[in-house]
Structure formats: structure tokens, C-alpha cells
Amino acid sequence: xxxxxxxxxxxxxxxxxxxxxxxxxxxxxxxxxxxxxxxxxxxxxxxxxxxxxxxxxxxxxxxxxxxxxxxxxxxxxxxxxxxxxxxxxxxxxxxxxxxxxxxxxxxxxxxxxxxxxxxxxxxxxxxxxxxxxxxxxxxxxxxxxxxxxxxxxxxxxxxxxxxxxxxxxxxxxxxxxxxxxxxxxxxxxxxxxxxxxxxxxxxxxxxxxxxxxxxxxxxxxxxxxxxxxxxxxxxxxxxxxxx
Amino acid sequence: xxxxxxxxxxxxxxxxxxxxxxxxxxxxxxxxxxxxxxxxxxxxxxxxxxxxxxxxxxxxxxxxxxxxxxxxxxxxxxxxxxxxxxxxxxxxxxxxxxxxxxxxxxxxxxxxxxxxxxxxxxxxxxxxxxxxxxxxxxxxxxxxxxxxxxxxxxxxxxxxxxxxxxxxxxxxxxxxxxxxxxxxxxxxxxxxxxxxxxxxxxxxxxxxxxxxxxxxxxxxxxxxxxxxxxxxxxxxxxxxxxx
Numbered sequence: 001x002x003x004x005x006x007x008x009x010x011x012x013x014x015x016x017x018x019x020x021x022x023x024x025x026x027x028x029x030x031x032x033x034x035x036x037x038x039x040x041x042x043x044x045x046x047x048x049x050x051x052x053x054x055x056x057x058x059x060x061x062x063x064x065x066x067x068x069x070x071x072x073x074x075x076x077x078x079x080x081x082x083x084x085x086x087x088x089x090x091x092x093x094x095x096x097x098x099x100x101x102x103x104x105x106x107x108x109x110x111x112x113x114x115x116x117x118x119x120x121x122x123x124x125x126x127x128x129x130x131x132x133x134x135x136x137x138x139x140x141x142x143x144x145x146x147x148x149x150x151x152x153x154x155x156x157x158x159x160x161x162x163x164x165x166x167x168x169x170x171x172x173x174x175x176x177x178x179x180x181x182x183x184x185x186x187x188x189x190x191x192x193x194x195x196x197x198x199x200x201x202x203x204x205x206x207x208x209x210x211x212x213x214x215x216x217x218x219x220x221x222x223x224x225x226x227x228x229x230x231x232x233x234x235x236x237x238x239x240x241x242x243x
Numbered sequence: 244x245x246x247x248x249x250x251x252x253x254x255x256x257x258x259x260x261x262x263x264x265x266x267x268x269x270x271x272x273x274x275x276x277x278x279x280x281x282x283x284x285x286x287x288x289x290x291x292x293x294x295x296x297x298x299x300x301x302x303x304x305x306x307x308x309x310x311x312x313x314x315x316x317x318x319x320x321x322x323x324x325x326x327x328x329x330x331x332x333x334x335x336x337x338x339x340x341x342x343x344x345x346x347x348x349x350x351x352x353x354x355x356x357x358x359x360x361x362x363x364x365x366x367x368x369x370x371x372x373x374x375x376x377x378x379x380x381x382x383x384x385x386x387x388x389x390x391x392x393x394x395x396x397x398x399x400x401x402x403x404x405x406x407x408x409x410x411x412x413x414x415x416x417x418x419x420x421x422x423x424x425x426x427x428x429x430x431x432x433x434x435x436x437x438x439x440x441x442x443x444x445x446x447x448x449x450x451x452x453x454x455x456x457x458x459x460x461x462x463x464x465x466x467x468x469x470x471x472x473x474x475x476x477x478x479x480x481x482x483x484x485x486x
Contacts, residue, residue, distance in 0.1 A: 020258040083356045089364035089477040104349050104357040113326045114347040121332035123385055125368035142366055145392035149385040234332040
């Protein structure tokens with residue numbers, strides 16, 4: 001019997017992939033994934049059968065991965081954490097009796113956070129601004145409630161051509177609950193070769209530097225920037241002392 | 244000049260540590276961390292100088308790590324993601340001109356999610372129920388707003404002897420906004436050797452199985468359990484198509 005590994009490789013490249021994910025890819029007869037992501041892990045998949053498709057081929061790719069896994073070991077690869085806006089959900093929705101294992105990876109907000117300091121040190125949330133499968137009204141409501149709850153907020157898919165104004169509108173919703181000096185980080189291609197980032201505040205935020213390869217992190221009411229580093233004061237102690 | 248790596252090793256053990264984290268530990272002259280966590284990565288730290296302390300020695304450990312890093316390469320190790328309820332925040336708060344690099348890891352909610360399926364596929368938040376450094380009233384407010392916003396909710400530090408009733412109270416707050424059939428996962432020691440988990444619903448949740456080594460994940464209004472697997476329907480597609 002075959003096996004399907006659903007693998008998140010983290011931000012991209014080989015540095016931040018887990019040993020388990022790398023091992024599962026090595027074990028696999030076939031590697032399935034988006035062309036661009038497979039290039040990021042080239043050294044791991046040389047001499048392997050590869051099934052890759054363009055950006056919009058996700059469902060087809062999942063079907064193919066499930067079909068192949070009936071009698072082969074297959075690695076279905078995506079960036080970030082396969083379980084957070086990744087491919088794990090669709091595979092498990094489509095799965096019948098195939099043998100599937102989900103292997104987690106570093107999600108984009110963790111990667112972006114590490115680039116700028118420690119913005120996610122206390123209660124935090126991930127929100128996608130894409131409205132392809134969530135009504136925009138719901139997204140705005142979620143952003144407002146997260147701001148009211150003083151969560152550190154990581155925005156995925158903060159911007160695309162189809163909705164240029166959403167990010168600015170959502171930042172304005174957050175302003176209703178949080179001070180002008182609240183730090184904001186815009187991290188582009190976090191922990192990839194062409195990484196870049198900018199730090200600003202709610203007051204002087206400019207959404208023109210944000211694109212679809214960016215993650216936007218808005219601090220909570222206690223977050224601050226010190227020597228160019230984004231810090232949210234520790235809730236760490238309570239945690240380490242207990243877990 | 245020395246260097247301090249602040250490293251999250253993920254859930255524990257060697258499987259889910261990143262290549263970068265493992266490499267940084269190998270590079271280091273000295274490894275600093277809580278005794279129990281260092282045991283989890285024993286093969287990586289053999290023949291290395293080790294500075295380990297008991298559970299409540301975090302600040303002392305951070306001071307020592309910073310002091311040592313002035314002229315040596317030091318790895319400060321904790322489980323999960325060093326930037327999410329981890330040690331990165333305190334180090335950056337205490338840091339003067341030491342050379343510090345934050346290396347992210349798989350946080351506990353990602354690990355727990357992968358164990359039970361794909362519960363975190365859409366907008367999600369992490370909340371710690373520990374009130375050591377956050378007033379309980381604030382925690383409850385945050386839980387209510389997250390429930391109202393239909394976030395998938397991951398509860399860190401869900402229970403400890405000092406606050407046996409908090410989890411039950413917070414689950415009841417969530418009930419005010421979410422249906423009785425909403426799935427809940429209780430995952431203990433996610434992706435560690437002695438891992439165990441239970442799936443239930445808001446209606447039949449029993450907090451007696453929860454302890455301080457558990458993560459509790461409450462689904463959103465669209466989450467469901469299928470053949471013993473916890474699934475939150477994809478927001479994945481919108482994401483993959485854009486980022």
C-alpha cells in the first residue's frame with residue numbers, strides 16, 4: 001500500500017524545512033507540487049519523479065496526489081504550514097481510504113515574525129484578506145473583533161490587484177481600537193533569498209509597499225519598536241512555567 | 244565577536260526541528276535551555292558545553308545566554324516557536340548590543356493541528372489561558388471576541404492546578420457564539436513520543452482529560468469531523484492562488 005505525505009516546507013528553501021519533512025520527501029517515489037515551490041527544494045528532489053502544475057492547479061494536484069498514493073509513496077509539497085491556509089484541508093476533504101500523513105511546517109507569520117523580532121509573543125491571530133472564499137464583510141468583522149480583543153494580527157494575502165483598497169480599510173478598522181504608535185511590520189518573502197521588510201506604525205503606515213508576497217503584522221497595545229526590533233512583551237513567562 | 248541563536252525546536256525531539264535550527268545548535272559552543280528540553284535533542288548536543296536550569300530559571304537563563312554570547316556562539320533552546328510564547332521576546336527586551344538571531348520553530352498549535360487533521364485551515368488564533376501575566380478578565384474578553392469572530396481557537400496553557408475552572412468557563416463563553424456540534428480537539432504532547440488526543444464537540448466536551456501538556460483546538464462554524472479527522476474547510480485556495 002502507498003502513502004501520501006502532505007508537507008509544509010516552511011518559508012521556502014532548505015533552511016527552515018523540518019528534518020521530518022525532508023526525510024518524507026527523500027522517502028517518496030513521487031513529489032507533487034507547484035513548480036515554483038519545487039524549485040526551492042531542488043536538491044531534495046533530484047532524480048525523483050515530479051508532478052508539478054501551475055498556480056491554479058491545486059484541486060487537480062490533490063486528486064493526482066491521492067490517485068498516485070494508492071500504490072506509491074507520494075510527497076505533496078506546499079510552502080508554509082500545510083495545515084494553515086495550506087493543502088492539508090482539501091486533501092482530507094477529498095480523501096477516501098488513502099493513507100495520508102500531515103507534516104507541519106513553519107507558517108508565514110512565524111517566519112515574518114522572526115525576521116523583525118518577536119511580535120507574536122502574546123495572543124495572536126492569522127487573518128487572510130482574500131475574499132475569494134470568504135465574504136469581505138466577514139473579513140472586516142473579524143479584523144475589527146481581533147483589534148478589539150488586542151490580538152497581535154498577522155494578515156495573509158494582504159493585497160492583490162483585485163482588491164487594492166482592502167488593506168487600507170482594514171488598517172483603518174484596527175485604528176479604531178489601537179493607538180497611532182502601534183508598530184506594524186511589512187515582511188516580503190520572509191526568510192527567502194530576496195527577503196525585505198519595513199517597520200512603521202498605524203499612524204504612518206503606507207500600503208504601497210505591500211504586495212501579494214508580503215505578510216503584514218500589527219502589534220498589540222503593548223508592542224513597541226526598540227533599535228529597529230519589533231517586540232511584543234512576553235506572555236512567555238506564564239507559558240514556560242506551565243507547559 | 245560571539246553570537247546568540249534563539250531557537251525554537253518545535254514540538255520536541257528531532258523530527259520536527261528545522262535544518263537551520265539543527266545547524267545553529269551544531270555551530271554553537273554552548274547550548275542553554277531547560278533540562279527537559281535539552282534531553283529531547285540529546286544527539287545534537289553531545290560533547291557540547293551545556294547550561295541548563297529548572298523550569299523557573301528563564302530570566303537567569305536569558306541573562307546567562309546573553310553574557311556568554313559576547314565572545315562565544317550560544318544556542319538558547321526552547322520548544323515550539325521561540326517567537327510565540329517563547330524566549331525571543333525576553334531576550335530582545337534584555338539585549339544590549341549582543342548579536343542575536345531568532346530561529347523560528349513549529350508552534351504547539353501547528354503540531355496539535357497536524358495530529359488531528361487540518362483544523363487551522365482558515366483564520367485562526369492562539370490564546371493562552373494562563374493569568375500569570377494577563378488579567379483573567381482580559382483573557383475571557385479575548386476568548387469571547389475570538390468566538391464572535393468565528394476564529395478557529397487554539398488554547399495554550401489550557402489548565403493548571405491554580406485555575407481549574409478557567410477552561411470550562413472559556414468553553415462556555417465560546418458556546419454563546421458557536422453551535423453544540425462544533426468540534427474540539429484535545430491534543431496532549433503533540434508529535435512527542437507519548438502523544439495522545441481526543442476529539443469531541445462543544446456539547447460533550449469534558450475538561451477532565453485536559454492538563455498542562457495539552458493544546459485545546461476549537462473549530463469555527465464550518466469545521467467538522469469526518470472519519471475521526473478534524474477538518475476546517477479550506478480557505479486554502481484563495482491563499483495558494485495569490486501567495
